[in-house]
Amino acid sequence: MDSSAANQATPISLLTGFLGSGKTTVLNYLLQQPDLARTAVIINEFGAIGLDHELVEATTENMVLLQSGCLCCTIRGDLVETLHDLMERKDQAGFLAFDRVFIETTGLADPAPILHTLITDKVLKHAFYLDGVITTIDAASGSQTLDAQEEAVKQAAVADRLVLTKTDLVDAQTIQTLETRLRDLNPSAPILRAHNGALDTASILNAGFDNLANKSVDVQNWLNAEAYQDLKQQHHEKGGHNHDHHCHGHDHHHDDHEHDHDHDPNRHDDRITAVSYSLDEPISAAKFESWLEKLVLACGPDLLRLKAIVHVEGVPKPFVIHGVQHIFHPPMPLMDWPENDRQSRIVVIGRDISNDFLKESFGILDLASSLATADGQHQEPAQIKHQRGIVT
Numbered sequence: 001m002d003s004s005a006a007n008q009a010t011p012i013s014l015l016t017g018f019l020g021s022g023k024t025t026v027l028n029y030l031l032q033q034p035d036l037a038r039t040a041v042i043i044n045e046f047g048a049i050g051l052d053h054e055l056v057e058a059t060t061e062n063m064v065l066l067q068s069g070c071l072c073c074t075i076r077g078d079l080v081e082t083l084h085d086l087m088e089r090k091d092q093a094g095f096l097a098f099d100r101v102f103i104e105t106t107g108l109a110d111p112a113p114i115l116h117t118l119i120t121d122k123v124l125k126h127a128f129y130l131d132g133v134i135t136t137i138d139a140a141s142g143s144q145t146l147d148a149q150e151e152a153v154k155q156a157a158v159a160d161r162l163v164l165t166k167t168d169l170v171d172a173q174t175i176q177t178l179e180t181r182l183r184d185l186n187p188s189a190p191i192l193r194a195h196n197g198a199l200d201t202a203s204i205l206n207a208g209f210d211n212l213a214n215k216s217v218d219v220q221n222w223l224n225a226e227a228y229q230d231l232k233q234q235h236h237e238k239g240g241h242n243h244d245h246h247c248h249g250h251d252h253h254h255d256d257h258e259h260d261h262d263h264d265p266n267r268h269d270d271r272i273t274a275v276s277y278s279l280d281e282p283i284s285a286a287k288f289e290s291w292l293e294k295l296v297l298a299c300g301p302d303l304l305r306l307k308a309i310v311h312v313e314g315v316p317k318p319f320v321i322h323g324v325q326h327i328f329h330p331p332m333p334l335m336d337w338p339e340n341d342r343q344s345r346i347v348v349i350g351r352d353i354s355n356d357f358l359k360e361s362f363g364i365l366d367l368a369s370s371l372a373t374a375d376g377q378h379q380e381p382a383q384i385k386h387q388r389g390i391v392t
């Protein structure tokens, strides 16, 4: 979406989180806040009733209930239809007045296909933009849920904001342990706390990237690549690694993916890789495209999210790239670089993607800049910084 379209489009916040983690409680609080008075809400619940178009019903003026299945699988089409419908009715006098949409998923939803839908629909992408994924995590049962439920891990991994709920039910140590785990899983998403739903509204809005076009400084918050470096530092300070991933018994390729905390061999977290990469030299557009294509081809649906700000060779302005699985927004130019920092930064969140593969893959970009000298002279390889969310 170009910047002018983004300015006119309506932001969508995707509120997800495992069953009973407090999504509705948070939503109810948010809807009472003046900033969110003009919010349309789409709630998806597993209903006992069958799939039927009649099931899309307005429960309040601005609330639509999608009750026939899970948004991420059976009724994605219904979501598109509902948003189309909202869009049309928005302009009808005396009807829905909204300038933001919240979508609450079921607790078992895989957010990636929903993000897909929001990004790919030709009509929707002109009328709406994704303002961010907000994931609620129950502080009391969060650890067990992450152990047992792969979808909960995915929900946390792709979040732009992580919201800890029910912190009143547990001690400080439990919260700290869970926060550490969430940081490993998703280093860039700020972790907020909601007390019976109450949280700082401003901190969960404008969490996405589409609205960044004229606010270059915000792109740093969106990308938050520094968080990966901070985490790496913390791991080093704590003294490194207690065990080797070979021991975990997973049939995947994280053979050098280590943690420095105790955990259960079946934890789904271990399948998640969160990596940031930075490159000082501009990247040739062709090489970047080729790199992205190879990554997407190799990772398929396991590429949960990719966010990047890229310094393309010969182009003074930075480009923002945002993708989910194999779907990518068209690269969006920003007005300017954040704080004159012209470094390209890429954040990859994936599942079952080996660190070796990523290192090799990032190597393509390094090669790109070493080959791309205007005068044909050999150029020293650009400085590569592999920064993994979890230290190797």
Ligand SMILES: Nc1nc2c(ncn2[C@@H]2O[C@H](COP(=O)(O)OP(=O)(O)OP(=O)(O)O)[C@@H](O)[C@H]2O)c(=O)[nH]1
Pocket: 017, 018, 019, 020, 021, 022, 023, 024, 025, 026, 106, 107, 165, 166, 167, 168, 169, 194, 195, 196, 197
């Ligand atoms: N003690 C405490 N209870 C909370 C808090 N937040 C939510 N709850 C309770 O947790 C229960 C589940 O909250 P919901 O908001 O319904 O959770 P949900 O994620 O929408 O649940 P599903 O839609 O079933 O997936 C409710 O009984 C809430 O009152 C909190 O901060 N503290």
